[in-house]
Amino acid sequence: MVNRRSETIRFGSCYCRAVTFRVTGEPLRVGICHCADCRKTSGSAFSAYAVWPVSTLEQTGQVNTYGKRSFCVTCGSRVTFVSDDEAEVMLGSLDVVPSDLTPQYELWTGRRENWLHPLPEAQQFDHDRQPPAAVSETAPAERSALRKQA
Numbered sequence: 001m002v003n004r005r006s007e008t009i010r011f012g013s014c015y016c017r018a019v020t021f022r023v024t025g026e027p028l029r030v031g032i033c034h035c036a037d038c039r040k041t042s043g044s045a046f047s048a049y050a051v052w053p054v055s056t057l058e059q060t061g062q063v064n065t066y067g068k069r070s071f072c073v074t075c076g077s078r079v080t081f082v083s084d085d086e087a088e089v090m091l092g093s094l095d096v097v098p099s100d101l102t103p104q105y106e107l108w109t110g111r112r113e114n115w116l117h118p119l120p121e122a123q124q125f126d127h128d129r130q131p132p133a134a135v136s137e138t139a140p141a142e143r144s145a146l147r148k149q150a
């Protein structure tokens, strides 16, 4: 893979570090989601993620997948969620903390925990993002939320 030197490369890994990945360039978008799928699959109150074109992802190590969510076979940590054209990365799997990525939008706000407040400057959506185009432009997490809603 050819990386222009000016492009940012972010590294990520699972908890035990058997799985590592990198994404090159800036993400297409960064979001937070409170939907049921994000809660269950993360085991947390919400998920924070960023989405890159899948062509910018390089990953090593053994994973299993459930749906399109992949996780380390040793430690079970979520790593990437790869669809046909996009790779969603949980912000918590990135190696540099804090990450320099700030969510631009927040989904399924009706499921937000009462002790959390809307992120200032993040676009708020009751359910999924309403992109101008079709479902093919929604993030994998948003797509699974759509599925659930249907």
Ligand SMILES: [Zn+2]
Pocket (backbone or CB within 6 Å): 014, 015, 016, 017, 018, 019, 072, 073, 074, 075, 076, 077
């Ligand atoms: Zn692991």
Ligand SMILES: [Zn+2]
Pocket (backbone or CB within 6 Å): 033, 034, 035, 036, 037, 038, 039, 107, 141, 142, 145
């Ligand atoms: Zn979600």
